[in-house]
Amino acid sequence: MKTRSTTILGLIHRGQAAMAGDGQVSLEDTILKSKASKIRTMYDGRILAGFAGTAADALALYELLERKIDEYSGNLPKAAVELAKEWRTDKMLQKLEATIAVTDKEHIFLVSGNGDVVEPDDGIIAIGSGGNYALAAARALIGASPKLSAEKIAVRALEIAAGICVYTNDSIKVEALK
Numbered sequence: 001m002k003t004r005s006t007t008i009l010g011l012i013h014r015g016q017a018a019m020a021g022d023g024q025v026s027l028e029d030t031i032l033k034s035k036a037s038k039i040r041t042m043y044d045g046r047i048l049a050g051f052a053g054t055a056a057d058a059l060a061l062y063e064l065l066e067r068k069i070d071e072y073s074g075n076l077p078k079a080a081v082e083l084a085k086e087w088r089t090d091k092m093l094q095k096l097e098a099t100i101a102v103t104d105k106e107h108i109f110l111v112s113g114n115g116d117v118v119e120p121d122d123g124i125i126a127i128g129s130g131g132n133y134a135l136a137a138a139r140a141l142i143g144a145s146p147k148l149s150a151e152k153i154a155v156r157a158l159e160i161a162a163g164i165c166v167y168t169n170d171s172i173k174v175e176a177l178k
Contacts, residue, residue: 004129005058007168008050009157010101010108011138012121013150017103018178019048020154021119022130022162023171025055035171042066046104050173052128053098054060061087061098065111078116080109080117088115101125105177130161130168137161151176 005028010019021038025030039050040062049065051058062136064086068079080102100111103125110118110125118125124142126135137157141148148156162170 005135006052006053007126007130007158007161007165008038008052008101008128009124009126009131009134009138009154009161010048010050010103011124011142011150011154012027012103012105012108013142013153014147015105015149016030016176017048017105017108017176018154018176019050019103019149020151020158020174021050022158023170023173024167024169031169034169037173039173039175041175043104044117045068046074047076047102048104048177049102051098051100051102051119052131058098058100061100064100065100066127074084074104076104076107076109077119080107080111084111084115084117087111087113093107097098099127102175105168126157126161128163128168130158133161133164133168149176 007022023035025033025036060102072078137160162168
């Protein structure tokens with residue numbers, strides 16, 4: 001049995017980057033924690049990272065990501081690619097079950113152990129159980145209210161996802177880069 005942390009939404013909008021995460025940590029169909037922090041600032045507060053998946057695995061990946069960001073002097077695209085390469089080829093890392101969303105003010109990526117490094121066309125990434133709901137909500141909010149801040153869109157999109165997905169709660173924490 002593994003603990004799972006779910007639902008992260010990151011976006012770049014109107015020159016701002018924001019990332020929000022719900023607080024739920026589940027073990028199968030049981031909620032173990034409702035106010036977990038899944039977002040980290042990195043590189044002197046210039047990069048945000050969030051995870052969905054197994055908590056211990058994600059924490060190990062955060063450490064590796066931070067090393068890659070430092071190694072490549074804050075070059076997020078290069079750090080993300082190098083993280084994915086190492087994650088995919090290292091026998092121990094291959095067993096890790098998590099997905100990471102990472103952003104600075106210019107780039108946002110989904111990084112996975114399958115070697116995925118995806119930078120979406122619209123600047124929105126959502127991962128975890130409620131990710132598709134949060135993604136749809138964020139796209140709708142940007143279309144309907146383009147003047148909203150990235151931070152407000154991230155929070156509202158996760159609130160909407162929490163109203164739909166049983167593995168997403170409304171204890172939302174948000175970080176923003178302005």
